[in-house]
Amino acid sequence: MIVQRVEADLTRVGSSRSYRGVSAKRVRRMGLIGRLDRYQRRRRWLGFPLAVIYKFVDDQGSYLASLITYFGFLSLFPLLLIATTVLGFILRGHPELAQQLIGSALAQFPIIGDQLTNTAHPLHGSATGLAVGILVALYGGLGFSVALQNAFNQVWAVPMDRRPDPLAARLRGLAMLGVLAVGVLLTTGLAALSNTAGTDLPQLGVALPIGAIVVSVVVNTGVFVLAFRVLTARHLDTGHVLPGAATAGVAWQGLQSLGAVFVSHELRGTTAAYGLFGLVLGLLAWIYLQALVVVLAAEINVVRLEKLWPRALLTLTPLIQPEALTSADRRSYRSYAKTQRYKNFEQINVEIPASRPDEKDTP
Numbered sequence: 001m002i003v004q005r006v007e008a009d010l011t012r013v014g015s016s017r018s019y020r021g022v023s024a025k026r027v028r029r030m031g032l033i034g035r036l037d038r039y040q041r042r043r044r045w046l047g048f049p050l051a052v053i054y055k056f057v058d059d060q061g062s063y064l065a066s067l068i069t070y071f072g073f074l075s076l077f078p079l080l081l082i083a084t085t086v087l088g089f090i091l092r093g094h095p096e097l098a099q100q101l102i103g104s105a106l107a108q109f110p111i112i113g114d115q116l117t118n119t120a121h122p123l124h125g126s127a128t129g130l131a132v133g134i135l136v137a138l139y140g141g142l143g144f145s146v147a148l149q150n151a152f153n154q155v156w157a158v159p160m161d162r163r164p165d166p167l168a169a170r171l172r173g174l175a176m177l178g179v180l181a182v183g184v185l186l187t188t189g190l191a192a193l194s195n196t197a198g199t200d201l202p203q204l205g206v207a208l209p210i211g212a213i214v215v216s217v218v219v220n221t222g223v224f225v226l227a228f229r230v231l232t233a234r235h236l237d238t239g240h241v242l243p244g245a246a247t248a249g250v251a252w253q254g255l256q257s258l259g260a261v262f263v264s265h266e267l268r269g270t271t272a273a274y275g276l277f278g279l280v281l282g283l284l285a286w287i288y289l290q291a292l293v294v295v296l297a298a299e300i301n302v303v304r305l306e307k308l309w310p311r312a313l314l315t316l317t318p319l320i321q322p323e324a325l326t327s328a329d330r331r332s333y334r335s336y337a338k339t340q341r342y343k344n345f346e347q348i349n350v351e352i353p354a355s356r357p358d359e360k361d362t363p
Contacts, residue, residue: 037313051309064151065291075144078137145173157335183223221249248297322353
């Protein structure tokens with residue numbers, strides 16, 4: 001009786017060869033797993049997000065997000081010094097406008113943005129010393145852009161020999177800083193316009209903040225489109241990165257709104273009590289959340305463009321056998337191996353046993 005049940009479960013899964021050496025108890029559990037696997041393979045609304053998560057795990061996405069967080073944390077204060085110093089020179093007669101621009105940039109950190117704003121003071125000194133200080137701070141700040149480029153190139157499986165050298169990577173980083181500066185200017189203008197209209201036209205009511213949120217999402221999406229294209233060592237059109245950029249723009253705005261609500265209801269009057277410890281922890285947590293959004297958005301673009309779905313449900317477990325892999329699994333594993341090509345004359349061949357002839361996994 002037990003043997004008959006095991007054989008029946010294996011038949012429902014599709015092939016006993018895919019699970020050789022597995023105990024009868026575990027095979028019985030695979031009957032349900034097999035049905036779930038077939039279900040998600042045939043439905044894009046489930047198979048696609050699952051493939052994005054699997055790709056995120058394969059690329060060590062949490063590690064990439066951690067690197068972005070680390071360099072972002074180290075780069076924030078040098079970039080803040082540069083921004084305040086440059087704006088102090090450009091807007092020497094308009095200190096309030098300069099402070100408003102800095103406040104708009106730091107509004108991306110709703111939990112500790114006020115404390116950061118109070119620490120933002122421009123560099124002073126001789127022209128030579130000031131120039132050297134700006135260059136050193138800028139070089140340190142570009143580490144953040146290099147971490148982003150490393151994450152995007154890893155996600156897109158760009159071979160090592162095609163990635164930019166350290167100098168070229170930092171030149172790309174300068175372009176990204178320009179993109180961010182444009183985004184800050186746009187969001188600052190939007191915030192000023194919203195505040196002015198809210199004061200002069202109170203009859204607009206709730207329509208004004210809703211409109212401001214919609215425009216902010218559009219601006220954020222545009223910034224992400226440019227960042228994904230500039231910081232990836234591969235030619236990408238706007239259509240290639242737009243879905244992920246739109247997702248990131250919406251998620252980014254959602255984080256801002258949730259952060260503002262959390263501060264106003266849960267942390268009112270308590271942020272100052274945490275002092276330096278709270279500032280560091282809050283900043284690290286917030287940058288990490290934003291880094292996760294960016295990496296996941298990039299994964300969405302890759303899975304969509306390269307059609308890396310559906311994935312086998314048990315791909316991330318030791319139970320999987322070559323016969324159970326989908327074509328998306330195989331193309332993913334081949335790309336991971338070829339990513340490690342360090343010289344253009346180096347050849348990397350990946351061999352994976354053929355799949356079952358009855359496998360149907362084309363999206």
